[in-house]
Amino acid sequence: MFSPRELRDLAIAMNGLKNREIDNITAWDLHTLVHYPDSAPGAHWGPAFLPWHREFLRQFEIALQTEVPTVTLPFWDSTLDQGLPEESDSVLWSDELLGNGNGYVKTGPFADWNTNVFMPLSQIPVKKLYRSTGGRSQDRLMTPRDVSWVVNRKNFSQLTFCHDKTFESMHGLSHVWVGGFMYVIRVSPNDPTFYMHHAFVDNLWEQFRQNSQTREERETQWATKSCNDNHGFDMQMKPFTIQNRDGLSNQYTDEWYEYQTVKHCSMTDQTCDSPYYWCDNKLWRCRSKIVYGGNCTGYEGTQICYNSVCSQGKCIVPPRVKNSMKSRLEDENIAWKDSIWAKTVLVDENGNGIDDELARVTITDLNKNSSTMVFNLGESVYPEIPGTVYLSLPKPRNGQDSRVKLEARDQFGRYCQAQCLNSTNDRYEVCQPVLNISMKIENSSPLSYTHSMSSRTFLDIDLSVHPRLIRPSLPFMVFACARKLVTSAMILALPETIRQPVSHENYVFFRVSVFRPMGANYQIEVSPHSDIGPVWSSSIQKAASSFDPNIVFVQAPNPELNHGGVRVRVSILNENQRISCEVKCTKKDGSMHECDGDVDLHSDPNLSEEDVFTSDPISLPVLGWNMKGHPTTWRHKVPYLSFHCF
Numbered sequence: 320m321f322s323p324r325e326l327r328d329l330a331i332a333m334n335g336l337k338n339r340e341i342d343n344i345t346a347w348d349l350h351t352l353v354h355y356p357d358s359a360p361g362a363h364w365g366p367a368f369l370p371w372h373r374e375f376l377r378q379f380e381i382a383l384q385t386e387v388p389t390v391t392l393p394f395w396d397s398t399l400d401q402g403l404p405e406e407s408d409s410v411l412w413s414d415e416l417l418g419n420g421n422g423y424v425k426t427g428p429f430a431d432w433n434t435n436v437f438m439p440l441s442q443i444p445v446k447k448l449y450r451s452t453g454g455r456s457q458d459r460l461m462t463p464r465d466v467s468w469v470v471n472r473k474n475f476s477q478l479t480f481c482h483d484k485t486f487e488s489m490h491g492l493s494h495v496w497v498g499g500f501m502y503v504i505r506v507s508p509n510d511p512t513f514y515m516h517h518a519f520v521d522n523l524w525e526q527f528r529q530n531s532q533t534r535e536e537r538e539t540q541w542a543t544k545s546c547n548d549n550h551g552f553d554m555q556m557k558p559f560t561i562q563n564r565d566g567l568s569n570q571y572t573d574e575w576y577e578y579q580t581v582k583h584c585s586m587t588d589q590t591c592d593s594p595y596y597w598c599d600n601k602l603w604r605c606r607s608k609i610v611y612g613g614n615c616t617g618y619e620g621t622q623i624c625y626n627s628v629c630s631q632g633k634c635i636v637p638p639r640v641k642n643s644m645k646s647r648l649e650d651e652n653i654a655w656k657d658s659i660w661a662k663t664v665l666v667d668e669n670g671n672g673i674d675d676e677l678a679r680v681t682i683t684d685l686n687k688n689s690s691t692m693v694f695n696l697g698e699s700v701y702p703e704i705p706g707t708v709y710l711s712l713p714k715p716r717n718g719q720d721s722r723v724k725l726e727a728r729d730q731f732g733r734y735c736q737a738q739c740l741n742s743t744n745d746r747y748e749v750c751q752p753v754l755n756i757s758m759k760i761e762n763s764s765p766l767s768y769t770h771s772m773s774s775r776t777f778l779d780i781d782l783s784v785h786p787r788l789i790r791p792s793l794p795f796m797v798f799a800c801a802r803k804l805v806t807s808a809m810i811l812a813l814p815e816t817i818r819q820p821v822s823h824e825n826y827v828f829f830r831v832s833v834f835r836p837m838g839a840n841y842q843i844e845v846s847p848h849s850d851i852g853p854v855w856s857s858s859i860q861k862a863a864s865s866f867d868p869n870i871v872f873v874q875a876p877n878p879e880l881n882h883g884g885v886r887v888r889v890s891i892l893n894e895n896q897r898i899s900c901e902v903k904c905t906k907k908d909g910s911m912h913e914c915d916g917d918v919d920l921h922s923d924p925n926l927s928e929e930d931v932f933t934s935d936p937i938s939l940p941v942l943g944w945n946m947k948g949h950p951t952t953w954r955h956k957v958p959y960l961s962f963h964c965f
Contacts, residue, residue, distance in 0.1 A: 320593030321393055326416070328387045330428035333511055335386030337432060348435040350379055351508040358558045363504060365550030366479035366542035368487050369524050370566020372517050374559055377575055379514055394518035396581055397493050399596070399607045401460040403623075404632075406496075407453035407802035408613030410595045410625045414734075417512060420452030420497070421802055422736030422749050425726065429511055439503040443748050448510060451498030454804040458496045463604075465489050470526040475540040478527065481550075482542055490520045522578045538567045581605065597622040609634050612731025634731075645677055645694075652692045655684075658711040659756070660775035661768040662794040665695065665706040665727055665735055668801030670809030672706025674698050675730035678800075684713045685722045685753075702780055702791045704814050709775055712756055712768065720757040727752070727798035735798035738810065740765075747797065747807040754796065760949045765795050767948055774941050781945040782938060783931060783956035785924035786819050792947055822934035825852070826874045829920065829932035830943055831889055832961035833859055833871050841964065842892040845873045847885060848917075852876040856892070864940065870958070872939050875920055875932075884921035891962050900964035904928070905957050918960055929959040 321329065336347040344352075352358060353375065361367040362375075380392045400409040412420035418427020425431065429448055438445035469478070469486055476482045493516050494501045500509040507513045528537045541552045541564070548554060556563050572578075583605050584591055584598035591598055591605035599606050599621070608625035609615050615629035624634035636644075663680060665673040678695040691711055699705045713721040727735035739750035742765065757763035767778040779792040791814050799805035835841055844856040855874045864870040875887045890897050904914035907930070921927035931943050943956045 328390045332383040332386040332390045336382055351435055354508045355505055360557060361549030364480045365546035367550040367563045370563055371556055373521050373571055374566050376518060376521055392518050393515055394522050395515035396519055397460040398463050398466055401462050404616045405614040406460060408609045409607040410610050411607055412452055413610050419734040420450040424448040424450060426734050434509040436506055438500055449499035453496060454498050459492055460496050461492055469523045470530050472527055473531055476542045479542040481544040481546040525572060525578060537569055612733055655691050655711055657714050659714045659768045659770050661710045661712055661766050662778050663708050663710055664704050664793060664797045666797060666799050666805055666810055668803050672704055672813060673729055673800060674705050677730040679728055680708050681726040683724045685724055701820055704791050715756050715758055720762050723754050725752040729800035735800035737796055737798055739796050747810045760951045763949055765948055767946055773937060777938060777941050778946055781947060782941055783943050783945045785927060785930040787924050789819050791817055821879055822877060824877055824934035827877050827932045827934045828872050828874055828939060829929050830958040831871045831873055832869055832958050834869055835964045843871055843873055844890045844892055845875055846888045847876055851881050878920045878922050886919050889916045889960055891964055900962040903961050904959055
C-alpha cells in the first residue's frame with residue numbers, strides 16, 4: 320500500500336499530465352487516444368492483449384516520472400474489495416483515495432477532470448470524469464478464485480482470447496463494475512482507475528509467468544491461434560514501433576519495474592500494512608475497510624470500518640463524536656447576510672429523504688469565490704418533503720446575475736450526486752451541481768426562490784388549489800446520496816405520499832378582494848349561517864395583505880370540524896354599519912357573476928365554492944399563489960368573493 324507521500328506524488332504526477340498540453344491536447348489525453356482501436360488494432364481480443372498493455376503501462380509510468388521522477392504506478396487489487404457487504408462502500412472510493420464513485424467525480428485528487436470525449440452510452444451529454452461503482456446488481460469484481468485460475472494456467476495460450484476468453488473477459492469485470500468511462504474499453508483510460516486496474520492485470524500475468532513458465536518460455540510462448548493478423552507474434556504492436564513478441568521480454572520486470580506483493584494477515588501476524596486495510600480472521604486476508612456510513616452487515620466486532628465502528632450493520636461514530644462534528648462545521652461556517660432562499664432535497668439509496676442535522680450543502684458563490692454551508696433541519700414538517708435543505712443563495716442585484724456551485728454531503732459526509740429535472744421528458748437526470756440565479760427567466764436555472772425566510776417553506780408548492788389537492792413538488796435540483804443508482808422514478812415518488820394533515824384548528828383563513836376609496840376606514844365581517852361560531856370582524860386595514868392592500872384575509876369556522884362544510888356571509892361595514900357594495904363571485908372556470916356575499920367552504924373540493932383556505936397563518940402572505948418554477952412564472956388565483964365599494 321502506498322504511503323501518504325506516495326499517494327500525494329501520484330496525484331501530482333497524474334494531474335500534471337492532465338494539465339500539460341501538447342498541440343492543444345493534454346498529455347493525459349494523448350495516452351487515451353493511443354488506446355483507441357484505430358490506433359491500437361491489436362490491443363484487445365487476442366494474444367497481444369497482455370503484451371500490448373504491458374508496453375502501454377511502461378510508457379505511461381515513464382510519462383508520470385517526467386512530472387515526479389520518483390513516482391511509481393500502483394495496482395488496484397480489486398479482490399480486496401470483492402465480497403464486502405457493499406463493495407462500493409470501500410474506502411478506495413473516498414475523498415482520501417480515488418474520490419467518489421457515484422456519478423460525476425467531485426472529490427479526491429481527480430475531481431472535476433474534463434475528458435477528451437463524451438461518455439458513450441449515456442442518455443445525457445457527459446464530458447467530465449464519471450463513475451457508477453457497483454451501480455448494477457449483476458456486476459461484480461474479480462475474486463480470489465479468479466486470481467487462482469489465472470496464475471495456475473499451464474501455458475500462454477490458455478490466457479488468450481481466441482483459445483479461452485476467460486482472462487480478458489475477466490479483466491472486463493472491473494471495467495463494467497466501475498462504470499462510467501471505464502464501462503467502454505475504448506475510452507476507459509480517461510479514468511485513472513484504468514491504469515491501476517491494468518497494473519493489477521499485468522501483475523497477475525507476471526505471477527503466471529513466474530509460476531508456470533521458464534525464463535525462456537516467457538519470451539517465446541505464443542498462442543497457436545492469433546485471432547487476426549494484428550495479434551501475430553511478429554506483427555507490429557501498433558501504434559508502437561516494436562513487435563508483439565517484444566512485449567514478452569523479461570526486460571520489463573528485470574529492469575523497468577517489479578511488483579510488491581500484498582501482505583496478508585495470518586494467525587501469527589494479524590496486522591495489515593495500511594490503515595485502509597483490516598484483517599479478516601475468517602479468511603486470514605487483508606481487505607479494504609468500509610467508509611463511515613457504509614454497510615458492514617455481519618461484521619460487528621471487527622475492524623472493518625474506517626474511522627468508525629460497526630454497529631447494527633452500519634459504520635457509525637458515537638453520538639458525542641457526531642455532535643462535535645456538527646459543532647465544528649457550524650463554527651467554521653460563515654453565513655451570508657444578504658441572500659435569497661431556494662430548496663433542494665437529499666435522497667438516500669432507497670429513495671427516501673434524508674432528515675439528519677449533519678446532512679448539508681456547501682454553496683460556493685462563483686462570482687466572489689466565497690462559500691457558506693446550510694444544514695438539514697433534522698426533521699421535516701408538512702408541507703416539507705423529507706430531506707429538504709434550504710439553500711441560502713447570493714441575491715442577484717443591479718442587473719448582475721449570480722452563479723453558484725453546490726456540494727451536498729449526507730449525514731456521514733459522503734458525496735451526493737446532483738440530479739436535475741428535465742422538463743421535456745419530466746425525468747430527473749444526472750447534472751452538474753451549478754445554478755444560475757437571475758431575475759430574468761431566460762438567464763436563470765428553472766429555480767423557485769424567494770427573499771422571504773417565512774415563505775421559503777412554500778416554494779415549489781401550488782397554494783392556489785383546495786387544501787386536499789395541495790401536493791408539494793420536488794425542486795429543480797435534488798441530490799442522490801447513494802452508492803447505487805437512484806432512478807428518476809424513485810425520486811419522483813418521494814412527494815407522492817405527502818398529504819396535508821387534517822387540521823383541528825377551530826378556524827381557517829380565506830381571502831376576499833375589497834376595492835375601496837383611498838383612505839376609507841372600512842371594516843369586514845364574516846357571519847356563519849348556522850350557529851357554529853361567533854361573528855368575526857376586523858378593520859380592513861388590519862386584515863389586508865402587506866403585498867396587496869386589496870386582498871383581505873378573513874376568518875371562518877373550520878369546515879373539517881363542522882360536518883365537512885360551512886356557509887358564511889361576508890359583509891363590508893363603515894363605522895359598524897353595513898354598506899352596499901357590488902359583489903362578484905369568480906367561478907372555478909374563471910367566469911364572474913353577481914352574488915350576495917355568501918360563500919361555501921367545504922372539505923370536499925367539489926363542494927367548496929372557495930377553494931383557497933388554510934388554518935396556517937404563516938402561509939397567508941403566499942396564499943393563492945402557485946410558487947412552482949422561476950418567480951416570474953408564478954401565478955395568483957383571484958379570490959372567489961370580490962367587493963367593489965365605490
